[in-house]
Amino acid sequence: MSYPSDFKYTKEHEWIKPEGKNATIGITNHAQESLGDIVFVELPKVGTVLTAGKTFGSVESVKAVSDLYAPASGTVTETNADLATAPEKVNKNAHGAWMVKITLKEPGELNSLLSAADYEKFVSEEGGH
Amino acid sequence: MSALEVTTPVIRKTALNAVHRRMGAKMVEFNGWDMPVEYPSSGGIIAEHLAVRNGVGIFDVSHMGDIRLQGLEALAAVQHISMNDASRLAIGQAQYSALLYPQGTFVDDVIVHRLGENEYFLVINAGTREKDFNWVRDNTHQFDCKVENLSDDFTQIAIQGPKGVDLLQKLTDADLSAVKFYWVTRGTICGLKNVLIARTGYTAEDGFEIYVPADEATSTMVWNKVLEAGREFGAVACGLGARNTLRLEGKLPLYGHEISDTINVWEAGLDRFCKMEKPEFVGREALEKSKADGLKRTLAGLEMVERGIARDGYRVQDDTGGEIGYVTSGSFAPFLKKNIALAYVPPESASIGSTVKVEIRGQGVKAQVVPTPFYKRPKRS
Numbered sequence: 001m002s003y004p005s006d007f008k009y010t011k012e013h014e015w016i017k018p019e020g021k022n023a024t025i026g027i028t029n030h031a032q033e034s035l036g037d038i039v040f041v042e043l044p045k046v047g048t049v050l051t052a053g054k055t056f057g058s059v060e061s062v063k064a065v066s067d068l069y070a071p072a073s074g075t076v077t078e079t080n081a082d083l084a085t086a087p088e089k090v091n092k093n094a095h096g097a098w099m100v101k102i103t104l105k106e107p108g109e110l111n112s113l114l115s116a117a118d119y120e121k122f123v124s125e126e127g128g129h
Numbered sequence: 130m131s132a133l134e135v136t137t138p139v140i141r142k143t144a145l146n147a148v149h150r151r152m153g154a155k156m157v158e159f160n161g162w163d164m165p166v167e168y169p170s171s172g173g174i175i176a177e178h179l180a181v182r183n184g185v186g187i188f189d190v191s192h193m194g195d196i197r198l199q200g201l202e203a204l205a206a207v208q209h210i211s212m213n214d215a216s217r218l219a220i221g222q223a224q225y226s227a228l229l230y231p232q233g234t235f236v237d238d239v240i241v242h243r244l245g246e247n248e249y250f251l252v253i254n255a256g257t258r259e260k261d262f263n264w265v266r267d268n269t270h271q272f273d274c275k276v277e278n279l280s281d282d283f284t285q286i287a288i289q290g291p292k293g294v295d296l297l298q299k300l301t302d303a304d305l306s307a308v309k310f311y312w313v314t315r316g317t318i319c320g321l322k323n324v325l326i327a328r329t330g331y332t333a334e335d336g337f338e339i340y341v342p343a344d345e346a347t348s349t350m351v352w353n354k355v356l357e358a359g360r361e362f363g364a365v366a367c368g369l370g371a372r373n374t375l376r377l378e379g380k381l382p383l384y385g386h387e388i389s390d391t392i393n394v395w396e397a398g399l400d401r402f403c404k405m406e407k408p409e410f411v412g413r414e415a416l417e418k419s420k421a422d423g424l425k426r427t428l429a430g431l432e433m434v435e436r437g438i439a440r441d442g443y444r445v446q447d448d449t450g451g452e453i454g455y456v457t458s459g460s461f462a463p464f465l466k467k468n469i470a471l472a473y474v475p476p477e478s479a480s481i482g483s484t485v486k487v488e489i490r491g492q493g494v495k496a497q498v499v500p501t502p503f504y505k506r507p508k509r510s
Contacts, residue, residue, distance in 0.1 A: 063460075
């Protein structure tokens with residue numbers, strides 16, 4: 001699966017798609033692959049303030065719990081309610097099954113994130129197995 | 130996302146390790162072993178779990194250990210070191226049992242197979258292999274009985290699920306319809322003579338475990354033939370992930386979780402496998418006293434009422450948030466499609482229907498005590 005070039009990526013395997021002052025956040029295809037069957041997604045309430053690099057929720061597969069880390073700071077404006085009843089959508093389409101939408105506090109923060117090419121390189125080096 | 134990956138320097142491999150890797154299995158460290166946790170090519174843990182409930186799944190469980198006791202006093206030795214009554218076993222019969230410390234707590238749980246007049250075969254857990262063998266050897270000196278560690282001699286393949294019998298029958302001359310659950314036979318499998326075939330498993334489903342020579346060539350040949358023979362039944366390779374969720378639905382204990390060296394037989398609720406009418410076995414005295422003293426905690430089955438998954442080690446609270454116990458195993462249950470858990474709680478909190486809370490990331494999440502096992506296989510004619 002290819003990594004969309006208009007997304008930015010974190011080393012913790014989240015993606016963020018900026019659209020002006022707003023952005024959409026999810027987890028990468030690599031993340032869903034390494035987690036396996038996702039059975040639970042816990043997301044913050046609308047209005048929650050996210051801080052870049054801090055946890056804002058969690059994703060659970062059958063075998064493990066993983067924290068979600070905010071790729072950028074901002075305020076949650078919408079959460080993907082579908083994932084409460086159909087968390088497997090993240091396995092089926094990780095780059096489409098978004099988790100939260102936020103209003104960015106400081107769009108410039110995104111400059112420090114990985115590009116699609118950098119992320120792909122990072123994953124292939126980290127993976128190695 | 131934080132990746133939970135652990136690498137251990139000294140790690141053991143089964144004879145099928147290369148096969149698992151070729152199949153693209155995700156490998157994890159489990160009790161010092163490099164084992165497949167799931168096979169993306171099988172569809173992952175949920176698909177593997179469902180294959181076993183509905184059809185058949187194949188597991189490499191060669192990390193399990195084996196101890197043979199043989200000799201004129203083999204039965205007396207087994208009776209001394211295990212809590213079930215091995216004198217009830219006919220030749221070819223097996224029973225679930227446990228090795229206990231003098232305190233009535235667990236060295237390990239085991240399956241005791243009686244293979245001959247004076248021959249018993251104990252199947253033990255991977256993480257406790259050396260400990261178990263040393264313990265059995267040290268506690269049977271007084272008997273006329275040879276104790277051998279055969280753990281490295283076998284590749285153990287589990288063929289689990291309602292279609293397991295049809296699959297294995299294609300590969301053996303032994304009449305499997307004559308082998309009842311928890312009985313064993315011997316037969317030719319894939320040209321290998323005299324293979325031990327046990328109708329046992331750890332999935333709460335019908336199934337077989339076969340013990341073939343542990344060399345890589347033989348092991349690979351058998352594994353591939355079993356998978357091939359299973360194709361018409363939709364057989365898939367299954368990893369430790371599905372093995373864990375399958376055993377959890379069936380409330381089968383896992384060493385280090387539901388049973389350990391600090392948990393006794395009564396707490397674990399394994400009373401029916403502990404035969405107090407036996408005059409003597411290691412741990413019996415302590416268990417008698419502990420029974421008289423009454424239970425302080427008991428293993429309860431929980432089903433999450435509110436959103437959340439209880440995980441191993443999470444705290445259990447009463448309604449006011451006071452800590453009353455802990456979760457030993459918890460997961461999404463793929464067949465039941467519920468979030469379930471086993472937990473040690475005081476008996477007064479363990480009655481069916483009572484509610485408790487599980488502390489999940491700082492929040493008390495409501496759960497209800499439900500009857501166990503969570504899953505019982507349907508009776509098939």
